[in-house]
Amino acid sequence: xxxxxxxxxxxxxxxxxxxxxxxxxxxxxxxxxxxxxxxxxxxxxxxxxxxxxxxxxxxxxxxxxxxxxxxxxxxxxxxxxxxxxxxxxxxxxxxxxxxxxxxxxxxxxxxxxxxxxxxxxxxxxxxxxxxxxxxxxxxxxxxxxxxxxxxxxxxxxxxxxxxxxxxxxxxxxxxxxxxxxxxxxxxxxxxxxxxxxxxxxxxxxxxxxxxxxxxxxxxxxxxxxxxxxxxxxxxxxxxxxxxxxxxxxxxxxxxxxxxxxxxxxxx
Ligand SMILES: C[C@@](CO)(OP(=O)(O)O)[C@H](O)COP(=O)(O)OP(=O)(O)OC[C@H]1O[C@@H](n2ccc(N)nc2=O)[C@H](O)[C@@H]1O
Ligand SMILES: Nc1ncnc2c1ncn2[C@@H]1O[C@H](COP(=O)(O)OP(=O)(O)O)[C@@H](O)[C@H]1O
Numbered sequence: 001x002x003x004x005x006x007x008x009x010x011x012x013x014x015x016x017x018x019x020x021x022x023x024x025x026x027x028x029x030x031x032x033x034x035x036x037x038x039x040x041x042x043x044x045x046x047x048x049x050x051x052x053x054x055x056x057x058x059x060x061x062x063x064x065x066x067x068x069x070x071x072x073x074x075x076x077x078x079x080x081x082x083x084x085x086x087x088x089x090x091x092x093x094x095x096x097x098x099x100x101x102x103x104x105x106x107x108x109x110x111x112x113x114x115x116x117x118x119x120x121x122x123x124x125x126x127x128x129x130x131x132x133x134x135x136x137x138x139x140x141x142x143x144x145x146x147x148x149x150x151x152x153x154x155x156x157x158x159x160x161x162x163x164x165x166x167x168x169x170x171x172x173x174x175x176x177x178x179x180x181x182x183x184x185x186x187x188x189x190x191x192x193x194x195x196x197x198x199x200x201x202x203x204x205x206x207x208x209x210x211x212x213x214x215x216x217x218x219x220x221x222x223x224x225x226x227x228x229x230x231x232x233x234x235x236x237x238x239x240x241x242x243x244x245x246x247x248x249x250x251x252x253x254x255x256x257x258x259x260x261x262x263x264x265x266x267x
Pocket of ligand 2: 101241
């Protein structure tokens, strides 16, 4: 059985306080985008994992798909599977690709082995695999808070826009990004700001990681400026970076950016 885990972008990201458990409370709007991996499981004599496409740093044993398998195996008598992941979502991009794989793996096993898990039960497993994993269970736009794993519905529809995603040739680790942050309460609630017209967002909606990450990786802020210059109505780094997205009314001409960076269109 095969599934296609997709990426997310963050529309605004406020890091509001440091928590006792070492994590941070945050406020963001998660929005799914159509850049996808392919993830397949086949029943097999032995548990195995292999990947193709973009190389995944680290030991395959620590891949989130295997972690998700072992987590479910504790509670359910699932047989061994052979897992194949074709990686297309850029890594260290702030696009949540690893988290999407983990959450889609839980959904795939639930479906293939008829575990009859509710979405809420799958979200509980996903929360144990990473802070932004739970979002990918329902995989629809939400306002997220606490560790980024509690949700409220939000009305936001970007289907009238072309979403352009640029991945500069730098990787930013999530831990590095949080390390440079001084948490502070947001001056206005993101839930309120996201209801403003998209043309107003650039004056009000921010990503708290940008200041510090832009200082260390000016190439990322150059991409953001280039997107505004090309006519973006709103542009921002996604999550902890390094990818940057722009919202356009029409597909822009970005030939000059395409030469230096990887570019993806989600229309
Ligand atoms: C920053 C965000 C914003 O959407 O996404 P990415 O840009 O990485 O995709 C998320 O908070 C990333 O969530 P996720 O990537 O699942 O984080 P985890 O694997 O659980 O944690 C990695 C590390 O990030 C830090 N962390 C993560 C989430 C959070 N609310 N507070 C934190 O301080 C912790 O240092 C933790 O050890
Ligand atoms: N299935 C996976 N896909 C990508 N990365 C994974 C996966 N499993 C574990 N990882 C680890 O998670 C790290 C960050 O993953 P990713 O979710 O792609 O980035 P980001 O948090 O910036 O969105 C990688 O450096 C990698 O070591």
